[in-house]
Amino acid sequence: MPDRPTDEAPATIADDLPHEATATIADHPPLRPVHDRVLLKISGEALMGPQGYGLHPPTVERIAREVKSVREMGVEIAMVIGGGNIFRGLQGSAQGMERTTADYMGMLATVMNALAMQGALETLGLHTRVISAIPMDQVCEPYIRRRAVRHLEKGRVVIFAAGTGNPYFTTDTAATLRASEMSCQAIFKGTKVDGVYDCDPEKHPDAKRYAKVSYDEVLTKHLRVMDASAIALARENGLPIIVFSLDAPGGFSSILAGEGTYTRVEG
16 A cells, blocks of 8 residues: 655755754855856966976876866866976076077977866866967867857866967966956966965065955065066956965865955955
């Protein structure tokens, strides 16, 4: 004989949990992002991990997982990665190489890093596109602004490579340029420290961290956030820059939800 229907609500997982566990679930709702579309800028050195050169696969995978956590929040995300772990144009120029040639070599290094990050992201199940400012059709797409925007709208992680495609401009400037073109709401710069300090916190234990700092203060006080061209471009377009530590697990998603420790550059 079938059971008689009742007006009781169906049992849930929470019904089987102790009261304390149920309270914990209620007290920790899912993180809600402050922004819908952002650009993540990281240096090439961030991919080295404990090594002194090149790519450290476990570190690349860890950063990819941070990106995945943000993508799962529904945030559209673009990336710009430097090339200093492989070749830095300024260092090549300082050693006697022609500056233009050295810068182009640095751009090619960013393409290699972008492809490495693409591989790590796709291993985690994310759809990605590497878009290069220097055409190289066999490995990545050429930069077309409207196509890049469409990739973001479709939920793909877009990795911009080869800087601006021009010598004498850094990947910091490229990040600000692409963020402006993509109508990103903020640039998130992942570093080894949890914000902007008035001096190097690794050398000076009494270094002061700024919770918020203006573009002009960054320029006049020579704070190490981004180069002057990038800061000036961000100021002209009213694009905030959030500096945070990418070393802390789950840090990117927390910062994007307005939690954690970071420095906001704007105004």
